[in-house]
Amino acid sequence: MIAVIGSAWALFLGMGLLMVGNGMQGTLLGIRGEIEGFSTFEMSFVMAAYFAGFLGGSQLAPEMIRRVGHVRVFAALASFISAVLILFPSVTEPWAWILLRIIIGFCFSGVYVTAESWLNNATTVETRGQALSVYMIVQMGGIVAAQSLVAVGDPSGFLLFVIPSVLVSLSFAPILLSIAPTPPFETTKPMSLARLFRLSPLGCVGMFLTGGMYAAQFGMASVYATQAGLTVPQISSFIGAIFLGGLIFQYPVGWLSDRLDRRVLILGCSIFGTIVCAFGVILPASFAVVATIGFLTGGMVNPLYALLIAHTADHLDYEDMSAASGGLIFMNGLGAIAGPVAIGGLMTAVGPSGFWLFVTALLALLSAYAAFRMTRRPAPSVDETGAYVSLTPSVSTVGVVAGAEWAEAQQEEDAAAS
Numbered sequence: 001m002i003a004v005i006g007s008a009w010a011l012f013l014g015m016g017l018l019m020v021g022n023g024m025q026g027t028l029l030g031i032r033g034e035i036e037g038f039s040t041f042e043m044s045f046v047m048a049a050y051f052a053g054f055l056g057g058s059q060l061a062p063e064m065i066r067r068v069g070h071v072r073v074f075a076a077l078a079s080f081i082s083a084v085l086i087l088f089p090s091v092t093e094p095w096a097w098i099l100l101r102i103i104i105g106f107c108f109s110g111v112y113v114t115a116e117s118w119l120n121n122a123t124t125v126e127t128r129g130q131a132l133s134v135y136m137i138v139q140m141g142g143i144v145a146a147q148s149l150v151a152v153g154d155p156s157g158f159l160l161f162v163i164p165s166v167l168v169s170l171s172f173a174p175i176l177l178s179i180a181p182t183p184p185f186e187t188t189k190p191m192s193l194a195r196l197f198r199l200s201p202l203g204c205v206g207m208f209l210t211g212g213m214y215a216a217q218f219g220m221a222s223v224y225a226t227q228a229g230l231t232v233p234q235i236s237s238f239i240g241a242i243f244l245g246g247l248i249f250q251y252p253v254g255w256l257s258d259r260l261d262r263r264v265l266i267l268g269c270s271i272f273g274t275i276v277c278a279f280g281v282i283l284p285a286s287f288a289v290v291a292t293i294g295f296l297t298g299g300m301v302n303p304l305y306a307l308l309i310a311h312t313a314d315h316l317d318y319e320d321m322s323a324a325s326g327g328l329i330f331m332n333g334l335g336a337i338a339g340p341v342a343i344g345g346l347m348t349a350v351g352p353s354g355f356w357l358f359v360t361a362l363l364a365l366l367s368a369y370a371a372f373r374m375t376r377r378p379a380p381s382v383d384e385t386g387a388y389v390s391l392t393p394s395v396s397t398v399g400v401v402a403g404a405e406w407a408e409a410q411q412e413e414d415a416a417a418s
Helices: 002-007 009-035 040-068 070-087 094-122 128-150 159-176 193-199 201-227 232-257 262-282 287-313 318-350 354-373 397-417
Strands: none
Touching: 009 040, 009 070, 009 094, 009 128, 009 159, 009 201, 009 232, 040 070, 040 094, 040 201, 040 318, 040 397, 070 094, 070 159, 094 128, 094 397, 128 159, 128 232, 128 397, 193 201, 193 318, 201 232, 201 262, 201 287, 201 318, 201 354, 232 262, 232 287, 262 287, 262 354, 287 318, 287 354, 318 354, 318 397
């Protein structure tokens, strides 16, 4: 592990600062939108715009990198992100925020593609699993740490927007000044969604539903908490609890994933999450209640992304996983775009509890579909499945493919040892 960190410390440091900046702006906009008088439905489009840009970036960034190289793309996207963060408090109109969120989502997507390409190049197949684990800890830890900074300033002013802008600017320094060579980059022809659905129906449907859940956490949680009457420190603690739960539960879920039918685990996480979120609908929105529910919900929802990718990989030949990853991320992105708008409509109709009602409904749908798929075909033998790799919805196709490559190597190693 020490050798892995030493070989890519500049990337981990840079990504940590970047995720602090990204985590701050996601929470801060929900609070500032309320101060500016934006309606819940308007804010839902603002939050959805990030995921629209992110999906566009995941499709276009690989070709940009192939044409002009990692360094130029990295530097260009860095300047856009830093500028956009400063513009949010300067142009307080919903249409302007929607445009800025599209830009920032596109840029962050490109940054992730670039960073994960570097990480892939800096590690071997044997160390890639550890490197991806550290990378995901840095990502989730950065978002959690960001919430403590949100509570130190006045969200109606400029300072809290300047801080993430500075952090994002600083995040690129250790990466761009690193002496590590930039890796080659190859694009892969994607698999058609129809073929992907035939190979893994649960993977496709699950990724779409999980996209809506993740968008609820990353996009609309601060809007919900503001509408529920929580204070700024309570809002930041609530969002921190969601991602802390996701970080803590990744590893026990991953341990179980390598020992059980993954559909059983997907079903179990979904049912437990459904029950937990239902309490959010019926219980009063006190801080203790929402923080506890947020922690448990984050712990169930965030590992589902990696579980669904691992489940899909179990039904594909290794050489197909690279092409399939683009389709999985596309389905997740569609769900993430639709999620905030649906939540905004529900919260407008029934109040803040519409946030939990939406997540409850998605988890219930995933539970039902996972149970249905378990009746359609037998599970592969545990000995024939690849290893679980901790991945979050912010990972690009590069990270998914790198994880699949490591899982395949682990499977071959285990088969040789047995």
